[in-house]
Amino acid sequence: xxxAVPLGREITLLLVLAALPALLSAWLHxxxxxxxxxxxxxxxxxLAQVDSxxxxxxxxxxxxxxxxxxxxxxxxxxxxxxxWERLLxxxxxxxxxxxxxxxxxxxxxxxxSEEVALRLRRELNVEAVFVLQGGWTAWRQNQR
Amino acid sequence: MAAKPTxxxxxxxxxxxxxxxxxxxxxxxxxxxxATFASDITHYRLLPHVATLALSLYLPWLExxxxxxxxxxxxxxxxxxxxxxxxxxxxxxxxxAWLRGLDISCGCFxxxxxxxxxxxxxxxxxxxxVIALLxxxxxxxxxxxxxxxVLPK
Numbered sequence: 001x002x003x004a005v006p007l008g009r010e011i012t013l014l015l016v017l018a019a020l021p022a023l024l025s026a027w028l029h030x031x032x033x034x035x036x037x038x039x040x041x042x043x044x045x046x047l048a049q050v051d052s053x054x055x056x057x058x059x060x061x062x063x064x065x066x067x068x069x070x071x072x073x074x075x076x077x078x079x080x081x082x083x084w085e086r087l088l089x090x091x092x093x094x095x096x097x098x099x100x101x102x103x104x105x106x107x108x109x110x111x112x113s114e115e116v117a118l119r120l121r122r123e124l125n126v127e128a129v130f131v132l133q134g135g136w137t138a139w140r141q142n143q144r
Numbered sequence: 145m146a147a148k149p150t151x152x153x154x155x156x157x158x159x160x161x162x163x164x165x166x167x168x169x170x171x172x173x174x175x176x177x178x179a180t181f182a183s184d185i186t187h188y189r190l191l192p193h194v195a196t197l198a199l200s201l202y203l204p205w206l207e208x209x210x211x212x213x214x215x216x217x218x219x220x221x222x223x224x225x226x227x228x229x230x231x232x233x234x235x236x237x238x239x240x241a242w243l244r245g246l247d248i249s250c251g252c253f254x255x256x257x258x259x260x261x262x263x264x265x266x267x268x269x270x271x272x273x274v275i276a277l278l279x280x281x282x283x284x285x286x287x288x289x290x291x292x293x294v295l296p297k
Contacts, residue, residue: 005219007222007225010219010222011222011225013219014209014213014222014226015226017209018205018206018208021205022202025175025201031177031178031179031180032179033183033200033201036197037193038193043183043186046179046180046183049183
């Protein structure tokens with residue numbers, strides 16, 4: 001015979017138990033979302049999401065020229081605030097209407113990718129612009 | 145006289161395997177990559193940012209725990225009630241996205257890419273909800289009849 005534990009108590013127990021690993025995930029999970037009180041101005045995407053988009057992705061490297069020259073995502077266009085006018089032309093030549101533009105900089109802590117993404121949206125009226133979560137660092141870790 | 149459960153033993157077992165298995169598989173994919181799941185939730189444009197983050201971290205673990213409870217028959221009724229509510233909420237969200245013409249991924253099984261049409265995801269969610277409802281009803285009737293066996297007549 002099963003014990004007649006009230007339904008409410010079972011539900012409460014499950015709801016509470018699930019919170020413990022969730023809190024640990026928020027603290028330790030390497031693929032946790034970026035925790036912030038306000039929504040980022042530009043949507044962040046993960047490498048897994050970008051991989052699922054396959055050929056319709058245009059990579060944009062928002063770092064300075066020296067960092068770009070030392071290494072970048074294959075096929076990525078360099079575009080930074082310092083040399084905006086000179087570098088924009090090459091990107092626009094390659095862009096097609098169905099392309100999703102994904103901008104990255106060094107890591108989660110740099111702002112350049114969001115600034116470049118916002119400027120692209122503003123000046124070119126392009127909606128499908130995203131920022132790569134974790135940036136160049138995340139991409140390199142994924143290659144190992 | 146004790147009421148008979150609404151499902152046969154075989155149907156009960158098959159239903160629990162299907163429901164528990166589906167939610168366990170869905171939960172595992174989302175536990176592996178909560179950032180992508182958070183992005184999937186964002187695309188529905190239904191929740192505030194903080195709620196999206198909290199849900200992306202909490203919901204997969206709740207699903208996994210309930211799936212385990214259904215498969216092991218521990219806190220089974222509580223787990224089935226929660227899964228039923230989740231199926232109703234998922235179905236409502238999918239319906240909303242479909243009516244608004246959003247081209248998004250369901251987010252049901254992680255992944256982040258738009259592969260399964262929303263209508264298929266909706267039908268799947270409704271189907272799992274029906275299974276959860278039938279199992280919950282059966283478990284509740286069984287629980288009531290167990291009580292009647294013990295209480296003095």
